[in-house]
Amino acid sequence: MLDTDIAIIGGGTMGLATATALANRTTRRVRVFDAARPPHTEASHHGHSRLVRVAYGEGRAYVPLAQEALCGWQRLNQAADAPVFIPTGILNIGAHDSPFLAEVETSARSFDLRTESLNHADITQRWPGWSLNTSFRGCFEPQGGVVLTERLFQYWRSVIANSANITAIDNTPITSISRRHERFVLRSLAGDQWQAGQILVAAGRANRALLRPLGIELPIQRVRKVFGWFDHTPEYDAARWPGFNYCGPAGDYYGFPAIDGHGVKIGRHDGGQHIEDETTPGDFGSHPSDLTDLRRLIDRHMPGVGELQRGAVCEYLRTPDEHFIIDEPIDGLFIAAGFSGHGFKFAPAIGDRLRDWMCSHAPPASFQPFNLGRF
Structure with a gap:
């Protein structure tokens, strides 16, 4: 042994x-x-990229841990041969009464984080790839960004x-x-x-x-999720477009600018399908809603995003309180x-x-x- x-x-x-x-x-x-x-x-x-944010819509109690992690990503950038963290900023978008957006703003105030509150016109003027009406507003976090996994x-x-x-x-x-x-x-x-x-x-x-x-039982549920990379016009490149979270009528989504030749990446955070312990999640396209789930956001709000390049499946291992x-x-x-x-x-x-x-x-x-x- x-x-x-x-x-x-x-x-x-x-x-x-x-x-x-x-x-x-x-x-x-x-x-x-x-x-x-x-x-x-x-x-x-897997999936090439992950968002990093500090003003936290899932609860302000996470902010000190997120601040420490952001410093860690910045240190890794200095140590690695090529950047692993790209400071694109993070744009949080939601309806005026969005609880997620309200918690983002509350956590920013509680910890004196630098953010910008934006109305729909501010967002579409700065990032023309968005199409939003007056029911939307946003909160931009300039210190956030993308980790290349x-x-x-x-x-x-x-x-x-x-x-x-x-x-x-x-x-x-x-x-x-x-x-x-x-x-x-x-x-x-x-x-x-x-x-x-x-x-x-x-x-x-x-x-x-x-x-x-x-004798240790973990209360964890496997949930199948989908994401994909899409063709796009130039305004979605990383030099012009931030990572984002969207909570609105289309659902709850996250997304990334086009980086290193990959297309615009979009994933759905809510929804998904529960997976039993002994089953596999199946490839992208094996569930009828895989592409339509992603296109719902694109067709409503992202006019410069085109056809799917490729889709993928991941799992959330979710606790009852998340x-x-x-x-x-x-x-x-x-x-x-x-x-x-x-x-x-x-x-x-x-x-x-x-x-x-x-x-x-x-x-x-x-x-x-x-x-x-x-x-």
Whole structure:
């Protein structure tokens, strides 16, 4: 049986954020296991890009974590060979009475964040790619932007490759975790075994099956979501167009400017289809509403966006309250799960705080709202 000090199950966003944070803090041996070789399409990090914002419509309690994460993305930009974060700004659009937009503005005021309140004419004049009537308004956050996920993973994996104490073990699905005295035993699909003093379980959709035999039940629902890249006119290029969130009659959407030859990317945040544990989400187009869900926003509000270039499917692993689960339910066993479609942007901060928790054995007070015991 092979031995390590820390085992991280899941080499995706939170697993690698924590592993690379540990590379700068500890000399303990760390092994990062993944069922494939990240980045890949079986995890929540695929799709080329993610939004980063700080004025937070999901609740102002997230703002300190978002501020810390933004600093982390800016540091990564300085460390990586190519930029991983592009400060396009983020435009939040909604009806005048939108609760999401109201919370964005309240969080900005509460933490003295720099934002601009805009009416529909301000928006369409600055970004002519929008077509909006008088029922809409917006809040622009200039410090927000876009993370390029493939570049990010390339950098993170280079950090691990150059680390003396951290090893990525790819194409190795972990199928079980058990306790043996004061340590944890991991078994792979191939029958190999490792033992570790601490474990971080951050394996996405595999989390529930891994933790259930230990008596830990995660209240997480898999939800199928779609997004796609589209042809466009030049005003949607990254030099002219921000990332955006839209909450209006068409639904709840997010989007990205055209970057690195990719088209305009648009995804739907609400809706979707529930997925049972043993089923696969199916390819884009396998559900009748896949394209029409995306075109609903385009046809109403984005006249310069044309035909679909390609579509894709992802999953939200959603908790009942749509807040995260970050906890240590058994001494030495840490969980990072249920990020509910809005966790990626916090990765540098979550990785740093999990590192500190694992090294100091002192849980950060900021993670208390994410305790599994709230369910």
